[in-house]
Amino acid sequence: MRYSGFKVFTEGLFGNKGWRPAWRDPAPKAEYDAIIIGGGGHGLSTAYYLAKNHGLTNIAVLEKGYLGGGNIGRNTTIVRANYFLPGNSEFYSHSLKLWEGLEADLNYNVMHSQRGLINLFHSDGQRDAFARRGNAMVNQGDDAELLDRDGVRALLPYLDFEQTRFPIYGGLLHRRGGTARHDAVAWGYARGADQRGVDLIQNCEVTGIDVENGRVTGVQTTRGAIRAKKVGIVVAGRSSQVAAMAGLRLPIESHILQAFVTEGLKPVIDHVISFGMGHFYISQSDKGGLVFGGDLDFYASYAARGNLPMVEHVMEAGMTLMPMIGRAKVLRSWGGIMDMSPDGSPVIDRTPVDGLYIDCGWNYGGFKAVPASGWCMAHLMATGQPHEVARRFTLNRFATGHLLDEEGTGSQHNLH
Amino acid sequence: MRLTCPLCGERDRREFYYYGADDYLRRPAEGAPAAAWDDYLHNRDNPAGETRDLWYHEAGCGQWLAVMRNTVTHAVLAVDLVAPVAQKRGRK
Ligand SMILES: Cc1cc2nc3c(=O)[nH]c(=O)nc-3n(C[C@H](O)[C@H](O)[C@H](O)COP(=O)(O)OP(=O)(O)OC[C@H]3O[C@@H](n4cnc5c(N)ncnc54)[C@H](O)[C@@H]3O)c2cc1C
Ligand SMILES: [Zn+2]
Numbered sequence: 168m169r170y171s172g173f174k175v176f177t178e179g180l181f182g183n184k185g186w187r188p189a190w191r192d193p194a195p196k197a198e199y200d201a202i203i204i205g206g207g208g209h210g211l212s213t214a215y216y217l218a219k220n221h222g223l224t225n226i227a228v229l230e231k232g233y234l235g236g237g238n239i240g241r242n243t244t245i246v247r248a249n250y251f252l253p254g255n256s257e258f259y260s261h262s263l264k265l266w267e268g269l270e271a272d273l274n275y276n277v278m279h280s281q282r283g284l285i286n287l288f289h290s291d292g293q294r295d296a297f298a299r300r301g302n303a304m305v306n307q308g309d310d311a312e313l314l315d316r317d318g319v320r321a322l323l324p325y326l327d328f329e330q331t332r333f334p335i336y337g338g339l340l341h342r343r344g345g346t347a348r349h350d351a352v353a354w355g356y357a358r359g360a361d362q363r364g365v366d367l368i369q370n371c372e373v374t375g376i377d378v379e380n381g382r383v384t385g386v387q388t389t390r391g392a393i394r395a396k397k398v399g400i401v402v403a404g405r406s407s408q409v410a411a412m413a414g415l416r417l418p419i420e421s422h423i424l425q426a427f428v429t430e431g432l433k434p435v436i437d438h439v440i441s442f443g444m445g446h447f448y449i450s451q452s453d454k455g456g457l458v459f460g461g462d463l464d465f466y467a468s469y470a471a472r473g474n475l476p477m478v479e480h481v482m483e484a485g486m487t488l489m490p491m492i493g494r495a496k497v498l499r500s501w502g503g504i505m506d507m508s509p510d511g512s513p514v515i516d517r518t519p520v521d522g523l524y525i526d527c528g529w530n531y532g533g534f535k536a537v538p539a540s541g542w543c544m545a546h547l548m549a550t551g552q553p554h555e556v557a558r559r560f561t562l563n564r565f566a567t568g569h570l571l572d573e574e575g576t577g578s579q580h581n582l583h
Numbered sequence: 584m585r586l587t588c589p590l591c592g593e594r595d596r597r598e599f600y601y602y603g604a605d606d607y608l609r610r611p612a613e614g615a616p617a618a619a620w621d622d623y624l625h626n627r628d629n630p631a632g633e634t635r636d637l638w639y640h641e642a643g644c645g646q647w648l649a650v651m652r653n654t655v656t657h658a659v660l661a662v663d664l665v666a667p668v669a670q671k672r673g674r675k
Pocket of ligand 2: 588
């Protein structure tokens with residue numbers, strides 16, 4: 168079924184009785200050409216591009232819960248291409264271009280909104296660093312504008328510019344940055360993959376990975392054994408557990424990241440604003456809620472809920488930056504399990520087991536990567552070769568020293 | 584989450600700095616192969632369940648602590664001093 172304005176109109180006339188489920192609910196087959204473990208954003212986009220770009224349609228996505236129940240439905244939806252390092256730059260640039268054509272490609276409204284992202288700076292040194300980052304973005308072919316204080320004031324008059332600890336010197340504006348509706352992205356890719364014949368199998372937890380003579384032969388699941396010569400592990404915060412089923416020990420530590428949303432308000436914040444010095448960022452959803460968050464809770468956790476010190480810290484940072492939000496009521500807070508890598512950058516690579524591939528290490532920034540990650544993981548699984556824009560996301564780069572340390576803080580688990 | 588420091592008693596999580604899994608206590612020998620250093624610095628069991636990790640009582644006694652805790656429930660099971668000398672002193 169194609170979605171369109173006309174379809175919405177005609178369905179409205181006839182009692183909305185013509186809508187059908189957006190994807191099938193198939194039972195697992197005994198064997199597939201390829202299996203993707205994990206039905207989050209990255210797993211679903213991988214399946215979609217395997218089918219669309221490489222014609223592989225006898226494939227399955229195995230999801231232990233329901234589609235979109237993981238981080239893909241828990242993030243704060245920021246989409247941007249403001250990376251600095253070669254290796255990251257071209258990848259996120261590719262991803263943003265895919266975002267820009269995504270709704271037409273998927274025939275699905277993911278509410279991608281390029282409302283502009285502003286990263287604030289608070290000192291001369293930080294201004295230099297942002298100018299340099301902006302130049303890297305422009306060299307990559309993306310957009311960046313350095314705003315001075317008055318430039319920021321014209322766009323964000325409600326900020327507290329005079330705060331004594333972090334007075335606002337200016338900001339880096341990335342006009343093509345913005346937000347999207349997170350679960351719609353999962354649903355859009357799911358529907359697109361299903362339409363091309365991919366089996367999306369929910370309530371199917373992978374409990375073992377079968378390896379014979381160094382080659383993957385299939386997986387064990389709560390719905391029986393399934394054979395496949397190619398298996399992709401795409402399970403975000405659970406990467407260490409699933410990789411351990413094949414005897415692998417990953418450079419990943421799982422941490423919680425919290426987020427918050429207020430009651431719905433009239434439009435008041437038009438952009439995505441990032442206040443890095445205070446570990447705070449905010450945007451307003453199309454429903455009107457202020458969506459905001461901060462930093463990790465900073466210790467390994469699988470609890471999917473955070474602790475109060477970070478709640479307090481985020482609220483304080485928000486009040487410091489924009490005291491006007493003090494009267495908004497917080498509706499909910501939640502946490503997601505982040506697959507943190509030592510250098511803060513991801514992995515899309517083969518593993519030492521033949522036919523077994525892994526896509527992980529997305530840290531707190533894997534939402535914007537959903538299109539390009541699926542694109543590149545599909546390329547890797549179909550051709551056996553890394554995609555050009557993801558060739559530096561290797562699993563062994565920590566051993567060889569080819570780090571992608573975007574923040575420049577070092578290659579250590581507790582620093583990102 | 585609160586941690587009970589063997590020297591200072593039960594304290595707010597904010598007094599502690601998190602370092603990471605206790606792999607850091609098993610430093611490879613000087614001539615160990617590169618793979619051993621890679622394991623030591625980067626690769627982790629990252630368990631969903633019981634784990635032992637290192638915390639520094641930054642705003643307290645300044646001791647390194649080995650904390651047994653559950654990463655799924657956030658229950659803290661045991662807190663020990665890392666330094667053996669200090670450990671003896673703290674336990675007498
Ligand atoms: C609070 C918060 C805010 C964030 N904000 C942003 C942001 O603004 N911008 C941004 O770019 N990124 C953001 N992120 C990061 C982003 O959400 C993640 O990096 C990304 O969603 C992870 O990839 P995924 O969608 O595939 O993960 P998930 O949706 O978690 O998918 C993994 C799936 O694997 C399944 N699975 C696990 N184990 C098994 C098994 N054994 N068998 C079968 N299935 C299994 C899980 O059930 C899950 O559905 C944020 C994350 C959080 C938590
Ligand atoms: Zn102490």
